[in-house]
Amino acid sequence: MKVLGINALFHDPAAALVVDGQTVAAAEEERFSRRKHGHRPVPFAAWELPELAAHWCLEHAGVDISEIDAVAYSYDPELARPADEMGLDDPWDHLRQTYAQRAPGFLASALPGLDPAAVQFVPHHVAHAASAGLASPHLDAADVLVLDGRGESASHLAGRYDAGQLEIFRTQELPHSLGLLYETVTEHLGFLRSSDEYKVMALASYGRPRFLDELRHAVYTTGDGGFHTDPFDWQSLVKRRRKDEEWTQDHADLAASVQHRLEEVLLELSGWLHERTCGTALTLAGGVALNCVANTRIFDESPYEDVWVQPAAGDSGTALGGALHVARAEGDITSPMSGADLGRGFGDTDIEAWLTTARIPYERPEDVADTVAECLAENGIVAWFQGRSEYGPRALGHRSLLAHPGHERNLERLNDVKGREQFRPVAPMVRAERAAAIFSRGPLPSPYMLFVHDVAKGWRDRIPAVVHVDGTARVQTVHTETEPLVARMLEGFERRTGLPVVINTSLNTAGRPMVDDPRDALECFGSAPVDLLAIGPFVVRRPEGTR
Ligand SMILES: [Fe+2]
Numbered sequence: 001m002k003v004l005g006i007n008a009l010f011h012d013p014a015a016a017l018v019v020d021g022q023t024v025a026a027a028e029e030e031r032f033s034r035r036k037h038g039h040r041p042v043p044f045a046a047w048e049l050p051e052l053a054a055h056w057c058l059e060h061a062g063v064d065i066s067e068i069d070a071v072a073y074s075y076d077p078e079l080a081r082p083a084d085e086m087g088l089d090d091p092w093d094h095l096r097q098t099y100a101q102r103a104p105g106f107l108a109s110a111l112p113g114l115d116p117a118a119v120q121f122v123p124h125h126v127a128h129a130a131s132a133g134l135a136s137p138h139l140d141a142a143d144v145l146v147l148d149g150r151g152e153s154a155s156h157l158a159g160r161y162d163a164g165q166l167e168i169f170r171t172q173e174l175p176h177s178l179g180l181l182y183e184t185v186t187e188h189l190g191f192l193r194s195s196d197e198y199k200v201m202a203l204a205s206y207g208r209p210r211f212l213d214e215l216r217h218a219v220y221t222t223g224d225g226g227f228h229t230d231p232f233d234w235q236s237l238v239k240r241r242r243k244d245e246e247w248t249q250d251h252a253d254l255a256a257s258v259q260h261r262l263e264e265v266l267l268e269l270s271g272w273l274h275e276r277t278c279g280t281a282l283t284l285a286g287g288v289a290l291n292c293v294a295n296t297r298i299f300d301e302s303p304y305e306d307v308w309v310q311p312a313a314g315d316s317g318t319a320l321g322g323a324l325h326v327a328r329a330e331g332d333i334t335s336p337m338s339g340a341d342l343g344r345g346f347g348d349t350d351i352e353a354w355l356t357t358a359r360i361p362y363e364r365p366e367d368v369a370d371t372v373a374e375c376l377a378e379n380g381i382v383a384w385f386q387g388r389s390e391y392g393p394r395a396l397g398h399r400s401l402l403a404h405p406g407h408e409r410n411l412e413r414l415n416d417v418k419g420r421e422q423f424r425p426v427a428p429m430v431r432a433e434r435a436a437a438i439f440s441r442g443p444l445p446s447p448y449m450l451f452v453h454d455v456a457k458g459w460r461d462r463i464p465a466v467v468h469v470d471g472t473a474r475v476q477t478v479h480t481e482t483e484p485l486v487a488r489m490l491e492g493f494e495r496r497t498g499l500p501v502v503i504n505t506s507l508n509t510a511g512r513p514m515v516d517d518p519r520d521a522l523e524c525f526g527s528a529p530v531d532l533l534a535i536g537p538f539v540v541r542r543p544e545g546t547r
């Protein structure tokens with residue numbers, strides 16, 4: 001059967017298409033609308049649907065909307081309760097229920113020809129859980145933990161998939177929420193809540209967790225698989241940072257304290273689940289699962305042998321999870337996702353037409369991977385646009401900015417290209433067969449860049465640009481079988497420099513969504529000091545003298 005998944009209500013609207021249990025397409029609306037995160041996560045915007053992403057999924061698969069058997073909408077308004085009853089200060093929250101109840105009608109008008117009766121509501125955390133348990137390679141059985149800001153009335157789910165069936169052991173009701181706790185401290189530290197949480201994680205590496213005792217009193221597990229997050233006066237610890245103010249050691253210490261406490265609580269929650277199931281594999285989803293520092297501690301210190309995280313762990317992933325859940329419930333056998341490259345791709349002819357229209361000089365080298373390797377070895381910065389775009393927030397070698405990791409200054413250079421804060425790290429991509437010699441502690445292979453790894457002492461000076469202040473790096477392993485072009489580029493770079501590692505960061509500039517189509521790539525190349533654009537088999541060079 002054909003199931004269209006829709007995430008619309010809170011964060012990161014997205015659509016996904018599952019046909020006969022196979023994931024065919026998945027994409028976030030922001031990549032089409034060019035508005036970061038699609039819309040702000042406020043009740044007034046909750047009616048907006050991922051129309052462009054949904055239309056593209058259908059077009060990509062050549063499926064007419066009338067052929068869709070079910071639409072999975074990743075929120076069930078029947079499970080919601082009034083905000084004040086849930087202890088939330090959100091007087092307009094009821095709009096979310098109203099909009100969700102009317103979603104079948106909204107969807108039918110956005111997708112003409114759709115029967116509103118085909119829309120099924122999937123509980124938000126069940127959709128997250130399916131995006132982990134049903135998309136992971138652990139087909140037979142996998143434990144699952146979901147942690148996010150909030151769903152209908154909860155912020156967590158602990159359960160287990162057995163032969164594709166989910167058993168739920170525990171959920172944590174609001175107002176207790178680790179995701180909302182992290183969002184609140186994000187705002188207190190002067191960043192944008194529901195968006196910049198990863199900046200808090202990066203800032204935490206610069207601090208000491210000296211407020212840990214205070215946090216342990218307010219944030220704790222309850223011994224039954226759940227947890228409490230009591231109201232907390234951040235101002236009593238550290239003065240609120242204004243957006244344009246420099247950060248201080250106090251701010252870094254607060255970030256470190258919250259990060260550390262989050263890790264402790266996640267370890268306790270995963271320990272509780274393991275005690276119940278004695279499982280070997282844990283799968284994770286929900287926005288909290290994008291915290292790669294915490295993920296590594298779970299992998300390293302929990303009893304699980306393997307930890308798998310959905311690359312679109314935030315709400316965008318519920319479009320895929322919702323669709324997989326409905327496909328399973330209707331009797332289809334679902335398959336694990338094959339990779340995160342589930343978005344738009346463009347043929348050589350299409351790309352060449354874009355270049356011709358732009359009247360920009362381009363070449364078609366014999367091997368684009370080798371031309372890029374050469375430019376990187378000469379310390380150029382490369383915009384790399386290849387294959388289908390990534391689902392989820394990480395660039396994984398399809399829409400990436402690449403640079404030489406051996407020059408420390410390249411971190412600053414890339415942060416300048418992107419116009420972002422200097423405390424933000426950039427990540428390494430590494431040939432899978434060379435990873436274990438350089439990186440440890442986090443899981444290997446690590447194809448989705450969702451864990452941090454320790455960098456071996458002997459390598460820290462050789463690849464200083466990708467080593468964070470705490471001696472770690474957020475690694476992506478590259479496998480020849482699944483990413484032959486990227487692997488060839490890495491080989492070419494290693495041949496020239498002796499380094500099997502290249503810096504990989506997302507192809508976008510600050511505040512903008514990742515580049516998705518050739519026009520975005522040309523706009524980004526035209527406005528940022530990048531030396532080479534490698535787009536499909538073609539390259540566009542920054543003219544000599546302007547570099
Ligand atoms: Fe969520």
